[in-house]
Amino acid sequence: MNFDLTDERQMLQDGLRRYLADAYTAEARKKIEDDEAAFSPDIWTGLAEMGVIGALFREEDGGFAGEGFDIALVFEELGRIGAVDPLIDTAVLGGGLIAVLGTDAQKDVIETVIAGGAHLAVAHGEPSSRFDMPRVETTATKGADGYTLNGRKAIVVNAPSAENLIVSARTSGDIADTDGISLFIIPADTDGMTLRSYPIVGGGHAAEVTLSDVSVPNEAMLGAEGAAYDAISAMNARATLAICAEALGLMESIKTLTNDYLKTRKQFGVPIGKFQALQHRLADVLIEIEQARSAVINLAGHVDAEPSVRDVHVSATKNLIGLAARLVVEEGIQMHGGIGMTNEYELGHLAKRLTMIDHRFGDTDYHMEQFIKLAVA
Numbered sequence: 001m002n003f004d005l006t007d008e009r010q011m012l013q014d015g016l017r018r019y020l021a022d023a024y025t026a027e028a029r030k031k032i033e034d035d036e037a038a039f040s041p042d043i044w045t046g047l048a049e050m051g052v053i054g055a056l057f058r059e060e061d062g063g064f065a066g067e068g069f070d071i072a073l074v075f076e077e078l079g080r081i082g083a084v085d086p087l088i089d090t091a092v093l094g095g096g097l098i099a100v101l102g103t104d105a106q107k108d109v110i111e112t113v114i115a116g117g118a119h120l121a122v123a124h125g126e127p128s129s130r131f132d133m134p135r136v137e138t139t140a141t142k143g144a145d146g147y148t149l150n151g152r153k154a155i156v157v158n159a160p161s162a163e164n165l166i167v168s169a170r171t172s173g174d175i176a177d178t179d180g181i182s183l184f185i186i187p188a189d190t191d192g193m194t195l196r197s198y199p200i201v202g203g204g205h206a207a208e209v210t211l212s213d214v215s216v217p218n219e220a221m222l223g224a225e226g227a228a229y230d231a232i233s234a235m236n237a238r239a240t241l242a243i244c245a246e247a248l249g250l251m252e253s254i255k256t257l258t259n260d261y262l263k264t265r266k267q268f269g270v271p272i273g274k275f276q277a278l279q280h281r282l283a284d285v286l287i288e289i290e291q292a293r294s295a296v297i298n299l300a301g302h303v304d305a306e307p308s309v310r311d312v313h314v315s316a317t318k319n320l321i322g323l324a325a326r327l328v329v330e331e332g333i334q335m336h337g338g339i340g341m342t343n344e345y346e347l348g349h350l351a352k353r354l355t356m357i358d359h360r361f362g363d364t365d366y367h368m369e370q371f372i373k374l375a376v377a
Helices: 007-023 026-034 041-050 068-081 087-101 104-114 229-264 276-302 307-341 346-357 364-376
Strands: 120-123 139-142 146-157 164-170 181-187 193-199 205-217
Touching (some): 007 041, 068 229, 087 120, 087 181, 120 146, 146 181, 164 205, 181 229, 229 307, 276 307, 307 364
Parallel strands (some): 120 164
Antiparallel strands (some): 146 205, 164 181, 193 205
């Protein structure tokens, strides 16, 4: 099997790697940490101008790529630099749902997203749902002129910066049914919808969203009434691929930092990398990263397969990534010693962001349980 990048993907990787290396300076990182948006609008505009956002959409949706390998390439590069730009929430999840379910009028926003002029957030998870995707308690009641939504949404990433939120609500069925879930595009300033925002460890902002008698017109519904679950599940799989690829990039950078440190830090007059015990520990890290890379490549090739095949690969990959990330973070910090815990050193940011990745789209234990269920089904 040929794992070489196509010419177009190689050009995108080279250009994106150069751009991110120039854009994510120490000064830019400090500015992002102090900014309420938790990302740099200038870097976001640069990514859009490079076509990075467009690479996450298929040609028929206004982009020029959008396959699993394109998503993996973009997010691995973002992970290498520890980027915090909310591309998963705006493009993969929000834009992806609109591309699959939207009317022609609703799809107009995709052009603006690709141009870097709009942010989106997906409000699906709830305080009691944890990682259980079908569990939706928020309700949407049909009226004469539209729907009225009531409920709460938890950890809605990028909601404070989003002009529109894509909100899931139950129009029929019981709490845990896959049928009966509908999606609505709701402007962030709609009456009755309140956001309590907060920073996330590792970068970015999220919000707790409360919907109290939020009235929306019929035109706000995304897709057919009660039939949104399959699209939510499909976009969740693509987002899981994206965050696994980001984790791979983060692991590569932590490995490089650690390897460089072992070559320069001296004890007893020699670099500590000469000590056999540390060489063995770094070898374990290298092996885990290579396994993680194989898993990401495998998921990229199956992310758009039929759900029964796709979901097995999603759970297998997210579980393996979680285990590998934990080892890479722990070994990286331990081999660095105290300097690895400081905010001023790059490793601290990379380790925090990599650690938090395990808590999005299902953690290690959750995906182990899912893999077992799917494997014996």
